[in-house]
Amino acid sequence: MSYLEYTVKHVPTGFAKILHLNWPLTILLAAVSGVGFLMLYSVAGGSFNPWAEPQMKRFALGIALMIAAGMVPIWLWRNLAGVAYFGTVILLIGVELFGAVGMGAQRWIELGSFRLQPSELMKITLVMMLAAYYDWLPPKKTSRPLWVLLPVLMILIPTALVLKQPDLGTAILLMAAGGGLMFLAGVHWGYFAVVIAGAVGLVSAVFQSRGTPWQLIKDYQFRRIDTFIDPSTDPLGAGYHITQSKIALGSGGWTGRGFMQGTQSRLNFLPEKHTDFIFTTLAEEFGFVGGFSLLGLYALIIVFCVAAALINKDRFSSLLTLGIALNFFLFFAVNMSMVMGLAPVVGVPLPLVSYGGSAMLVLLLAFGLVQSAHVHRPR
């Protein structure tokens, strides 16, 4: 069903919308962010600076942004999807041309004092674009090759641009989120089987290319894969991250060492202890109980999003909600797999917990879209 087909009489208006926000989801998001503040306070050695306080300020801004976005009617967002998507693609191209190089990769554009990371935004606008596309496309045509090719291009264009930066992690996340959305929209199983087979072929081609002039990925990416497969080969070099992360995690035990008692993270054995590896601090200080609780909060967020999508009769709203939830899932699943030694170190933060400005703002904005979908659902 589409908004074209029903009246919006029952949709709340004005400030009444606030009452109709998805409050359980809001509370869950705040709880996860709260865990983040606690951990940032701890890794700074019991201090709000330099991380916890800016993070809290950004969270306050983000929540305001989320509520504001939630008040905007969902059809407006849908109509903006195309503009947002192409705008972000242009920004990605802009990064390619004018972007600052950080950590060996071009990732952001300096906009005054604000540092914009378009690949962050891309994850959301791609989901918006695909959701709008499948809302527009008659369901019967969904699996026709031409109509499958179009969304594949929508995914591949930004993916290629992100890969060029190079940011393998985000590229994979974009593909996974885009693919997931196509799956949700009802594209035939066969396509996925072909793509998965193709991906396996590509991966083997990548490994075949190693050491040849047409090498497909960079040496450091190869090394990350190597050390992921066997971290002990280079315990002080590239394998250091994973080994130290596992040590910190493992030494937490069942209940952990206690708040601010984690030796590994506080003594700087952990790299990026306030960003990508913050989960290890949590797991070291609060043990399995703490880590599992955070995982539980994440699971509840996914469950509430899926539930909100299921009760929403609007196709765009459902797809958007599920797509954003999937994106969120991919974030923490990849990050946790990474710190637990199940995936190579690709530089994906733990959503809402890791220190980082634009990631949190973009994420909360995305949940603002979910709120909007929920508030303006057909009744």
Add this chain to the structure above:
Amino acid sequence: MRRSRADSDASHSKLSRRAVLLGGAQLLFMGGLAARMNYLQVDQADQFRLLAEENRINIRLIPPARGEIFDRNGVRLAQNVPSYRIVIVREDADDVDAVMQRLGEVIDLDPEVRARAMAEIKRSAPFLPVTVADDVSWDEVSRVSVNAPALPGVSPEVGLTRVYPRGSDFAHIVGRVGRVSQADLDALENPDAVLRIPRFQIGKINVEARQESLLRGSAGTKQVEVNATGRVMRELARREGQSGADIQLTIDSNLQNFVQARLGDESAAVVIMDCDNGDLVANASSPSYDPNLFIGGISSADYNPLLQSIYRPLVNKTVQGTYPPGSTYKMVVAMAALEDGIVGPEETTYCPGHLEVGGRRFHCWKRAGHGWIDLENSLKQSCDVYYYDLAMKVGIEKISAMANRFGLGWKHDLPLSSVAAGLAPTKAWKQSARGDSWVIGDTVNASIGQGFTLSSPLQLAVMTARLATNRAVVPRLIKSIDGVEQASGAGEPLGMNENNMRQVRKGMYSVVNDRRGTGYRSRVIADGVRMAGKSGTSQVRNITAAERARGVSRNEDLPWERRDHALFVAFAPFDKPRYAVSVLVEHGGGGSTAAAPIARDVMLQAIYGGEPPLDAYPTADRGRIAEQQKALRAIQPQADFSGKDQA
């Protein structure tokens, strides 16, 4: 565009199906993550906790206190004193340049040292202390402490450093320590980790070096918690190390001091050995140097004169220097002949003043000759021809074998650097070392301790002690280690005929006590302290025919470095020998004039355990000796010097 309701419902239920499917898959993956977390944190927790401890706990070494060295009476010869240095920690200092500027106003900072410190500060990690001033006085430490508020990051640190309170007296025995050099580390198969501690001191020469393993001790450890960059967060546990063993030497520091003072600036060596147990009670090499100069690294202004002096102050002449023993070797030749039974003590030889051997004329020192002469007189008057004749009868092999039994040509085991073996030449030695066959002239030269024969003053003292006791006395320098008495050097009986020994000793007695003896002027007249001895004068070079024609044959006419070495060996008291003495004066001229008086002075000093009474000396000498004693009293012994001014 309008869609049919059925269409919409179908697509919505398909979306719902797939949403549940994908949501389920996500939850399943999260279950997998939880299982992994459980595996790492619960199943393998112990292993990872162990790894974490290893990560954060770092073992640091605590340098051990080096063992101290004492003389036989417990006087400190090498000790550890606190030494202060000023360190700066960059991250505590904030503005390093300003702090250094202010520090320079409080204490004296050498601009060169300061520049070096600044470079090091910039180079090293911000939390590591960098030394900006070494070996500062207590006064300066207190000034820095008082001004602490104005000097953030600056603090004094205390360590131990070596000091030699007796200065130059023991440079050639105790030796010295210094910073561990790369060469020191390279010389060791598996260097002790403690050697890598900055500013750790290692024995460089003599007892300090040769007893390094005993003196060093073992390092303690402390466990500290460090972070990933190595910064110490706190100390967790501490295990004290074992300080090095204390070593007591056989040397009597007062006697040693007297001997060094008696030698003065003369290039000379004296060994005084206890005949009963081989204890070296004095072992003096002159000139000496102050080992304290070397500890922190010696300046070239101090070092070059030591290196370039023709008197070679850095060389330990008692054990390292080898010289032709000259006439002191005659006892060896006499014993070889007597033990062989070729000649009896009463048999006489005619000395016309020279001897023709193989077409070459060998002179006696007394050109007029000694006439008919027996063993006792040959020693007393040091007749050369008697020994030329004797040596040809006995043969060089037996002479050298006898020399070895007396401890010559033999490397004695002493904890000193570069102990020389000397040489008691044999035919085989000449063949292999010189590639030349032995000729009879070599035997003739060897008979009076010339030619190839070489011995150190220590070896001559050992020889004298063995002559005096008929025992294989072994020199001993270390009396006890950590209070444990070391093996005595009394040695086994030499097993030589006591009658033969007595004949030789009688000859040595006559040397000093007979009016016609070469050492008569250095006799002792106190009964019960009578001395026996033998002079030696060894040629450094041959007097050329041209020189002889010019009439240059007197030592005084020659440059110093070409004059003869003067030697004298002695033991006393004659009836019951207590000490054996050997004296060498490099290029001193005649043994009886240059070396014998020194031998008498040091011998009496040793026997009386201090300044001897004047009536031990012959009446004629007393005035001069009294003067000399007065002069020596003025320069010895120094007040006990306890290093730097301290708290």
